[in-house]
Each structure stands twice: as C-alpha cells, then as structure tokens.
Amino acid sequence: MKKKSAAPTMKDVAQEAGVSLGTVSKVFNNIPVGEDYRHRVREAAEKLGYQINSYARGLKTNRTQTVALILPLLHHPFFSALAEQLTGALMQRGYRALLFITNFDPDAEQRCIDMVRQNKADGIIALTYHPELRVDEGLPFVSIDRHFGTSIPCVSADNFGGGYLAGEKLISFGCKKPLFLRSGSHVVGEPDKRFAGFDACCRNAGLPCESLTLHDADGFTPFFEFLDKHVIRKKPSFDGIFCNTDSLTLLICDYLRSHGVRVPEDVQLIGFDGIKSLGTERYVCSTIVQPVAEMAQMAVDVLLTDSSAQSSALISLPVHYAYGGTTLDGEADV
Amino acid sequence: MKKKSAAPTMKDVAQEAGVSLGTVSKVFNNIPVGEDYRHRVREAAEKLGYQINSYARGLKTNRTQTVALILPLLHHPFFSALAEQLTGALMQRGYRALLFITNFDPDAEQRCIDMVRQNKADGIIALTYHPELRVDEGLPFVSIDRHFGTSIPCVSADNFGGGYLAGEKLISFGCKKPLFLRSGSHVVGEPDKRFAGFDACCRNAGLPCESLTLHDADGFTPFFEFLDKHVIRKKPSFDGIFCNTDSLTLLICDYLRSHGVRVPEDVQLIGFDGIKSLGTERYVCSTIVQPVAEMAQMAVDVLLTDSSAQSSALISLPVHYAYGGTTLDGEADV
DNA sequence: TTGTAAGCGTTATCAC
DNA sequence: GTGATAACGCTTACAA
Numbered sequence: 001m002k003k004k005s006a007a008p009t010m011k012d013v014a015q016e017a018g019v020s021l022g023t024v025s026k027v028f029n030n031i032p033v034g035e036d037y038r039h040r041v042r043e044a045a046e047k048l049g050y051q052i053n054s055y056a057r058g059l060k061t062n063r064t065q066t067v068a069l070i071l072p073l074l075h076h077p078f079f080s081a082l083a084e085q086l087t088g089a090l091m092q093r094g095y096r097a098l099l100f101i102t103n104f105d106p107d108a109e110q111r112c113i114d115m116v117r118q119n120k121a122d123g124i125i126a127l128t129y130h131p132e133l134r135v136d137e138g139l140p141f142v143s144i145d146r147h148f149g150t151s152i153p154c155v156s157a158d159n160f161g162g163g164y165l166a167g168e169k170l171i172s173f174g175c176k177k178p179l180f181l182r183s184g185s186h187v188v189g190e191p192d193k194r195f196a197g198f199d200a201c202c203r204n205a206g207l208p209c210e211s212l213t214l215h216d217a218d219g220f221t222p223f224f225e226f227l228d229k230h231v232i233r234k235k236p237s238f239d240g241i242f243c244n245t246d247s248l249t250l251l252i253c254d255y256l257r258s259h260g261v262r263v264p265e266d267v268q269l270i271g272f273d274g275i276k277s278l279g280t281e282r283y284v285c286s287t288i289v290q291p292v293a294e295m296a297q298m299a300v301d302v303l304l305t306d307s308s309a310q311s312s313a314l315i316s317l318p319v320h321y322a323y324g325g326t327t328l329d330g331e332a333d334v
Numbered sequence: 335m336k337k338k339s340a341a342p343t344m345k346d347v348a349q350e351a352g353v354s355l356g357t358v359s360k361v362f363n364n365i366p367v368g369e370d371y372r373h374r375v376r377e378a379a380e381k382l383g384y385q386i387n388s389y390a391r392g393l394k395t396n397r398t399q400t401v402a403l404i405l406p407l408l409h410h411p412f413f414s415a416l417a418e419q420l421t422g423a424l425m426q427r428g429y430r431a432l433l434f435i436t437n438f439d440p441d442a443e444q445r446c447i448d449m450v451r452q453n454k455a456d457g458i459i460a461l462t463y464h465p466e467l468r469v470d471e472g473l474p475f476v477s478i479d480r481h482f483g484t485s486i487p488c489v490s491a492d493n494f495g496g497g498y499l500a501g502e503k504l505i506s507f508g509c510k511k512p513l514f515l516r517s518g519s520h521v522v523g524e525p526d527k528r529f530a531g532f533d534a535c536c537r538n539a540g541l542p543c544e545s546l547t548l549h550d551a552d553g554f555t556p557f558f559e560f561l562d563k564h565v566i567r568k569k570p571s572f573d574g575i576f577c578n579t580d581s582l583t584l585l586i587c588d589y590l591r592s593h594g595v596r597v598p599e600d601v602q603l604i605g606f607d608g609i610k611s612l613g614t615e616r617y618v619c620s621t622i623v624q625p626v627a628e629m630a631q632m633a634v635d636v637l638l639t640d641s642s643a644q645s646s647a648l649i650s651l652p653v654h655y656a657y658g659g660t661t662l663d664g665e666a667d668v
Numbered sequence: 669t670t671g672t673a674a675g676c677g678t679t680a681t682c683a684c
Numbered sequence: 685g686t687g688a689t690a691a692c693g694c695t696t697a698c699a700a
Contacts, residue, residue: 007451009676009677009678010677010678011677019686020686020687020688021677021678021687021689022679022680022686022688022689023685023686023687025678025679026679026685026686028678029679033686034685034686037685037686051448051451051452052452052677052678053393053452053454053676053677053678054452054453055389055392055393055398055453055454055676055678056393056676056677056678056679056692057677057678057679058692059390059393059676059678059679059692059694060677060678060679060680061678061679061692062692066432066453069433073418074408074414074418075411075414075415075418076612077409077411077414077612079414080411080413080414080417081408083414083417083433084407084408084409087408087433087434087435088435091434091435096432096434096449096453097432097433097434098400098430098431098433099403099417099421099431100421100425100430100431101418101421101422101425114385115430117341117385118385118387118388119389119400119430120387120388120389246612246613247612247613248613249613250611250612250613250614251613251614253613254613254614275612278411278580278581278584278609278618279580279581279582279583279584279585279587279588280584280585284612343692343693343694344693344694345693353670353671354670354671354672355671355672355693355694356670356671356672356673356695357669357671359694359695359696360670360695362694363695368669371669371670386693386694387693387694389692389694390676390693390695391693391694391695392676392694393678393694393695394675394676394693394694394695394696395676395695396676
C-alpha cells in the first residue's frame with residue numbers, strides 16, 4: 001500500500017481511457033484529436049476526478065497563470081476594494097492571484113518580489129512604497145499610484161484632475177479661503193498631484209490656498225495645533241478644506257465639530273477616494289471618487305496584454321465628484 | 335542566441351561554483367555540506383541572482399508552501415481584516431497566500447476548490463456559503479464561521495457568548511424590551527448562534543425578546559416597515575436592539591435617528607463585529623468585537639500544525655464588548 | 669561529504 | 685491523428 005489517495009495523473013487517465021499519454025495532454029490543451037478519443041479521455045478524467053497539475057505544466061511551459069498582487073495593507077477600504085477588483089479581473093481572465101501584504105515595509109516588499117520570482121508568477125501588480133525596487137527585467141510589472149519613470153507602466157486615478165475638481169467644487173460652493181491638508185507616506189507618487197491640481201485651480205481663481213503637509217511619522221497633532229491656531233472663537237480663518245484622503249477628512253471633520261465648528265456651514269470639506277459608509281452605503285464625506293474597478297481592470301489588461309506598446313505609460317483614469325454631507329451642495333447635486 | 339535572460343537554474347549555479355548539482359540542492363535545503371562548498375554555492379547564487387524554482391520543487395516534493403484563501407468578498411472590513419491577518423500569519427510561516435473571491439456564489443466556490451487542486455496548494459482556509467462543498471479528503475481544510483460537522487475543523491468567534499454578552503450589556507444599561515434584528519445569508523453557520531445567545535440571556539433575565547430575521551434577498555424594507563409599526567410618536571415599543579452585524583446596526587441607527595428616535599437615549603443598539611471608523615479609528619457602534627487576528631492565527635495554526643489532533647474541532651475564540659456611542663454606558667466603560 | 673542519476677507530471681518533437 | 689520519448693528544474697536515494 002504505497003499510494004494513499006495520491007492525485008490521479010495524466011498517465012492514470014491515459015490508462016483508464018486506453019490511449020497514450022500524449023493524447024490525453026492534447027485533449028486538455030485543445031489540440032485536434034479524434035472525436036471518440038476526446039470523449040473517452042474526458043470520461044476517464046471525469047471518472048478519476050482528474051485535475052491538471054499546474055505545477056508540472058508550469059515547469060514545462062514557464063507560464064503559471066498566476067499574478068502576484070503586492071499591497072501595503074488590506075484594512076482600508078481603498079486597498080481592499082482594489083484587491084477585490086484585481087482578483088476578480090484576474091480570475092475572469094483565468095488567472096489566480098497570489099497575495100502579498102507588505103505593511104509599507106520596503107524590506108518586505110523586496111522579499112515579496114523574491115518570493116514572486118520563486119513562484120514564477122507571470123506578472124506583478126504592485127502598489128509599492130519602495131523607491132527603488134529591484135525587479136526582474138522581463139517579468140511584466142504594473143505599478144499602481146507610483147510612477148517609476150522608465151519602462152514600468154503605472155495605473156492611477158487622475159489625481160491632478162481630481163485635485164483641480166475639488167478646488168472647482170469648493171469655489172463653486174462659495175469658498176473664498178481654501179486650505180489643503182495632507183497626510184501620508186513620504187514616498188512621492190501620483191497622489192501628490194492632488195495638491196498640485198488643487199493649487200492650480202485656486203491660483204487660477206485668484207484664491208491662493210494655504211497648505212499643511214504631514215508624513216506618517218508626524219502623527220496628527222500638528223494638524224490639531226494648526227487648526228487650534230486658526231480657529232478663533234469657533235470661526236476658522238478658512239472656509240474650505242481639501243484633504244488628500246477621505247480618512248483624513250473624517251478625522252478633521254470630527255475634530256472641527258467637536259470644537260464647535262459647523263461642517264459644512266462654517267467650513268466645507270472635500271476628501272479623496274470615494275469611501276462609502278458601512279450599512280448606509282453613502283459616501284462618508286464629500287469626495288473625489290477614484291474609479292477603483294476601472295483601475296483594477298486596466299492594470300490587469302495592461303499586464304496581460306501583449307506588452308508591445310506597454311511602454312512606460314502613465315495611465316490616469318477619470319475621477320468624479322460625489323456629495324457626502326460635508327459640503328453645501330446637498331443631495332440634489334448628486 | 336537562444337536564451338533571452340532565462341532565469342538561472344541550479345545547474346548554472348553548480349557550474350559557476352564548480353560543484354555538482356546535488357550539492358547546490360543540499361545547500362538550499364540546509365543539508366550538511368562542507369563549509370567552503372556552501373560558501374562557493376552561496377556566492378555563485380548571489381552573483382547569478384538565483385532564486386529557487388518552487389514549481390520544480392513542488393513537483394518533486396508535493397508541497398508548494400502555498401495556502402488558498404477562499405472568501406466571499408473583500409469590500410467589508412471584517413473580511414478584509416481577516417484576509418490581511420491570514421495572509422500575514424501565512425507569510426510568517428513561510429507560506430504564500432492564493433486568494434480567491436467567490437461573491438457568495440456556490441458555483442464559484444466549487445470552481446475555486448478545483449483551481450486549488452490544480453494549483454496543488456498545501457491547504458485551504460475558507461469562509462464558504464456552499465452547504466455541501468466537495469473537497470478532497472487529504473487536502474487540509476479549515477473553515478471559518480461555518481461548521482461542516484464531521485472531519486473539518488472550524489474556527490470562529492464565540493458567537494453564542496457574544497450574543498449572551500450583548501444581552502447582558504443591554505440589560506445592565508437599563509433595557510427592558512429587547513429586540514433582535516438579523517440580516518444575512520440563509521446558509522446556516524456559527525453566526526446564527528448570536529441570536530441563540532442573546533435569546534438565552536434575555537430569557538434568563540425574564541425579558542423575552544422579539545426578533546426579526548431577514549435574508550439577503552429580502553432587502554431591508556421589512557426592517558423599516560417593522561420599525562415604523564413599532565415606533566409610535568417617536569417612542570418605540572422596545573428600548574434595546576441587538577443587531578447581528580455592525581453594518582446592520584448602522585443602518586438601523588441611521589433610520590431611527592432620521593425618524594426622530596434618539597439613540598442611545600430612547601433605544602440602545604449593540605452590533606457585532608468590531609468595525610472601526612476610518613479616520614477616527616473609533617468603533618462605529620457599541621459592539622461585540624470579534625478577535626480577527628486571533629481567528630486568523632488559529633486558522634493557520636490548525637491548518638499547518640500536524641493534523642493529528644485536528645479532528646473536527648469547533649474552535650470558538652473569546653469576544654469582548656466595546657463602547658461605540660450607541661449605548662448609555664459612555665466612554666468610561668471602555 | 670560529494671557526485672550521479674532516476675524520477676515528479678507535464679508539454680512538445682518527433683516518427684509512425 | 686496518434687504514440688513514444690526527451691526535456692523542464694528540482695529532490696533524493698544511492699554510489700563513490
């Protein structure tokens with residue numbers, strides 16, 4: 001008794017069907033084969049519960065139908081939505097997703113890349129914070145939100161356009177004293193353009209905006225100090241704030257309200273991402289919505305499509321504005 | 335010019351180091367080898383940028399260091415947290431995560447299982463809604479929140495205990511007329527015990543509770559109709575609601591407030607899951623917190639640990655209560 | 669200790 | 685159209 005429910009192999013199927021190994025292989029690769037043979041093979045496979053061994057196949061073909069997803073984390077709606085959409089888009093194409101979580105740690109990111117090479121994934125889709133990742137030439141790679149310049153395509157939302165749109169909205173809602181608040185990684189990436197767009201819009205309107213940029217390590221207290229300083233007797237010295245994420249918007253909104261500042265009456269807030277609230281499924285704040293599904297689909301398409309014209313394209317997908325209670329436009333505008 | 339940056343193989347490393355193939359293999363498998371040999375191999379590997387080919391290895395060893403994660407979706411904090419924790423726990427153990435999203439579709443779930451078999455994963459961790467999944471005997475399987483009875487271990491939160499605790503809390507906060515609301519899949523699973531626990535607690539206290547159970551297909555309107563009927567002039571005929579998820583709690587809370595019912599003054603609400611709000615990182619409602627990290631760790635441990643005593647255990651991990659603004663205990667109790 | 673060689677389950681290249 | 689047979693890159697007896 002040597003074999004203990006070992007998975008059936010092509011050889012077993014061949015034997016069961018009374019044909020040769022090669023014929024079985026052909027059936028499973030849609031290579032022309034006599035109709036009766038094809039049938040016998042299918043039946044034998046069914047009977048034995050045969051499933052092709054993708055490891056053996058991958059070894060031969062050098063293609064594994066597997067794509068690695070490298071993300072910093074999942075416990076944030078934007079990232080989890082991205083992961084879900086990416087996985088779905090891959091599965092539709094017959095690919096499997098190998099998931100790696102890096103926690104923003106550059107070392108972990110590099111280790112992931114190495115694991116991917118071991119795993120012979122057919123490609124990588126990554127949202128990485130490692131400024132100079134060492135990744136195989138020849139291994140298809142698509143970056144999200146981080147443009148590595150030469151030779152690596154990047155998919156992102158239209159961050160500049162989104163920032164500009166945020167400015168337009170705030171101004172059209174009557175804001176005269178715009179402020180920009182940012183918190184996040186110090187690694188430069190596409191999302192940095194949100195401020196550039198906002199700033200450009202404010203300038204064009206003759207309403208230069210103040211701004212305060214923080215990095216992860218700084219925590220949030222500088223924001224609170226800033227707000228304290230600029231809020232005199234519940235009247236802030238600004239009337240419209242564009243935060244670089246919905247998450248930050250919520251934090252700021254909460255702080256202002258708890259200090260007697262009315263949102264949106266005294267100050268209007270616009271965020272970025274398009275996060276919806278659990279349960280009610282409404283936007284958690286007025287926001288610039290990232291087209292997550294489209295970004296995922298595009299990333300997969302670029303990765304898997306014959307990379308002839310792949311080049312080093314930077315693909316920015318259109319965003320849109322959505323009302324979420326922190327501006328004065330109200331539901332009507334939705 | 336045949337090879338076009340083909341990945342280096344053990345043979346290349348052996349040649350570069352001037353040793354035999356077998357020796358290289360031994361180095362990479364931590365099998366005793368002369369110190370100088372070991373060194374030469376390491377250097378050669380480094381120089382060539384060699385990475386072991388896990389497909390070739392897997393073909394030989396029948397172990398792929400890969401575990402499949404099968405989840406219905408990711409765009410919900412509980413599932414994304416679970417996915418993140420599971421992936422982390424697996425990576426710590428040197429395993430990679432193969433992610434599958436099923437959208438609650440039993441067919442998709444079965445297809446995933448088949449893909450997993452093709453991929454020769456070493457095991458499966460699944461939160462599945464397929465009542466009678468056909469899964470290989472011999473392929474380690476751990477279920478989350480769904481107990482398949484015989485032979486498949488299941489990890490979940492202590493749902494009964496959590497329901498009981500919710501009852502105790504509501505009663506200790508002064509509730510006299512408890513209500514239970516449930517929405518979700520019609521597939522029975524561990525989470526169903528939340529009501530059982532709550533009901534038991536209410537009974538013990540001599541305060542029998544009403545309840546309304548809905549399934550996904552029903553939508554939410556029956557809840558609203560029910561509430562409308564039981565709220566006379568802004569005074570509801572109940573004063574404490576236990577909802578089976580935080581998500582539902584938020585929905586109900588929103589509905590009540592928009593109809594002039596004060597939460598928590600008129601009605602207190604307790605949810606289940608332990609979801610935190612973006613930005614402020616506070617619990618979105620008073621809730622029974624699931625120990626997600628521990629559940630993930632446990633699932634991985636059970637899956638990967640020598641399955642001698644694995645049996646068909648049902649492992650319930652302890653939950654705890656947390657204040658989140660929808661009850662009368664206030665921050666002090668946290 | 670180190671090297672040699674036989675597979676693992678496929679695919680692909682041949683003759684038939 | 686079909687059936688042998690040689691790889692693919694690795695592990696693992698076994699021989700040296």
